[in-house]
Amino acid sequence: MDDFDSSTTANFTDGFSLAWGTFGGWISDFYALLPNIVAGIIFLIFFALLSYGISRYIRAYFERKERIDLGNILGDLGFWVLIILGVLIALTIIMPSLKPGNLLASLGIGSIAAGFAFKEILQNWLSGLLILLRMPFRRGDQIQVLDAEGTVVRIEPRATVLRTYDGRDIVVPNTMVYNSIVLVHTSQPRRRIEMDLTVGYDYEVRHITNIIQTALLGIEEILNDPLPQVMCWELGATSLGIKLRWWIDSERSEEVISRARAVQSIKEAFEINGIDPTDPQLIYYQNANKLPPEQDEQAQAENHANAKRKIRQEPFKAPLPPPAFTASSADPESETLKRDSKAKTLLPSE
Numbered sequence: 001m002d003d004f005d006s007s008t009t010a011n012f013t014d015g016f017s018l019a020w021g022t023f024g025g026w027i028s029d030f031y032a033l034l035p036n037i038v039a040g041i042i043f044l045i046f047f048a049l050l051s052y053g054i055s056r057y058i059r060a061y062f063e064r065k066e067r068i069d070l071g072n073i074l075g076d077l078g079f080w081v082l083i084i085l086g087v088l089i090a091l092t093i094i095m096p097s098l099k100p101g102n103l104l105a106s107l108g109i110g111s112i113a114a115g116f117a118f119k120e121i122l123q124n125w126l127s128g129l130l131i132l133l134r135m136p137f138r139r140g141d142q143i144q145v146l147d148a149e150g151t152v153v154r155i156e157p158r159a160t161v162l163r164t165y166d167g168r169d170i171v172v173p174n175t176m177v178y179n180s181i182v183l184v185h186t187s188q189p190r191r192r193i194e195m196d197l198t199v200g201y202d203y204e205v206r207h208i209t210n211i212i213q214t215a216l217l218g219i220e221e222i223l224n225d226p227l228p229q230v231m232c233w234e235l236g237a238t239s240l241g242i243k244l245r246w247w248i249d250s251e252r253s254e255e256v257i258s259r260a261r262a263v264q265s266i267k268e269a270f271e272i273n274g275i276d277p278t279d280p281q282l283i284y285y286q287n288a289n290k291l292p293p294e295q296d297e298q299a300q301a302e303n304h305a306n307a308k309r310k311i312r313q314e315p316f317k318a319p320l321p322p323p324a325f326t327a328s329s330a331d332p333e334s335e336t337l338k339r340d341s342k343a344k345t346l347l348p349s350e
Contacts, residue, residue, distance in 0.1 A: 040094040047086025055079035069139065069155040070132040073125075076157065120175075124158045127174035131155060137184045140336040142252055144183040148172050151336050165252055165333045186250045190223060193246055193255055195262065198239040199277045205232060205240070211273055215265040216246060221258035223247040253333040 055075040062071025132155060137143050141152050143162070148170045150162035160177050162170045185191065199208055209230045216228040226247055234241030244262070248254040270277060 036094045036096070040090040043093060044086055044090040047082060047089070051079045051082035051086065054082060067132070067135075070135075073129055073132060073157050121158065124174045127178035128155060128157050128160075131160070131174060131178055136182060137187070141187065142185040142250075142336075144185070145172055145177055145180055151332060163332050167332050185252065188250060190247050191250045193248055193258060195244045195259065196233070196241060197244070197266070197277060198236065198241050199275065200239055203275060208242070208275065211269050211275070212242070212244065212266055215269040216244070216262055219258060219261045219265060221248055221254050221261065223249075251334060253331060256333060 055078050058075040058078050059071040062068065062074065065071075137152055139152050139154060142150065143152060145160075145162075148162055148164075150164040150170060153161040153163050153169065155161075155174075157174075159171045159173050162172060164170060209232070212230045213228065216222055216230070217224070222228055223246070228244065228246035231243050231245070232240060233243035246258065246262070248258050
């Protein structure tokens with residue numbers, strides 16, 4: 001029994017001595033590596049400051065070139081590349097036994113694994129970089145990507161942020177923007193708007209077009225070069241289809257204001273000149289429930305004859321001034337300051 005206790009005590013003492021010796025070896029190795037650790041930390045701090053300075057320089061350079069978002073993404077790329085390089089060099093300083101080639105090989109294997117794990121993130125980042133290099137649009141442009149439409153707030157490494165016309169933000173992944181058809185509303189200084197309406201065949205065409213043309217010319221948002229167009233577009237069964245086309249500045253607010261003022265101006269011009277744009281077929285069906293067919297047809301013929309006679313006899317009456325309608329500068333539909341140079345985009349003005 002005594003022999004067993006003594007052997008157990010001896011084994012415990014030997015194990016403790018071995019552990020203490022190992023711990024002491026670690027302490028000795030730490031003190032031996034302490035100068036390298038201090039040098040590595042100092043080098044890493046220096047490299048971090050250098051990376052930060054280079055990143056700031058890249059951002060400032062592209063800001064002067066009016067390529068803000070491109071400068072942001074390249075500044076981030078330069079910062080992290082230099083930080084990773086600094087960490088590798090600091091590790092070789094702290095542990096000289098490490099080979100730079102082995103570190104790079106390990107980093108390569110790790111980057112492949114990270115690439116598979118973060119495939120979507122890398123695709124969005126590369127798509128964002130390609131968008132910023134080619135720049136089909138810029139900050140402040142009003143665009144439409146699939147069902148998303150609004151003003152470009154910024155282009156980030158992962159997504160493009162749009163502010164909708166009702167004041168909400170949409171985050172669209174860059175891969176979707178890069179691979180989809182993008183409609184850029186503000187790529188050119190002006191664009192054309194179209195609107196359709198119908199009038200009965202009882203009215204003289206030139207009289208109607210003159211009234212509409214006069215109503216459109218008084219609207220400030222509608223450009224006079226080229227002039228708005230009033231075109232007879234379709235011969236319907238009971239009415240004449242007319243297409244209106246006019247040019248505006250390309251912002252969404254100009255479209256909203258010009259369309260609202262045009263509709264009200266035309267309506268008031270029709271009222272002043274005694275014109276009813278209601279489809280005659282609709283009037284016929286409404287009156288058919290009130291009069292016998294023979295009397296209804298006779299009443300319709302008399303109304304048509306009276307309308308024609310009235311238009312020929314009465315001179316053209318000028319419409320009222322267009323209604324006042326403005327948009328606030330804070331409205332998301334209004335013009336937004338463009339932060340990048342138009343000359344660098346994929347769609348420059350001619």
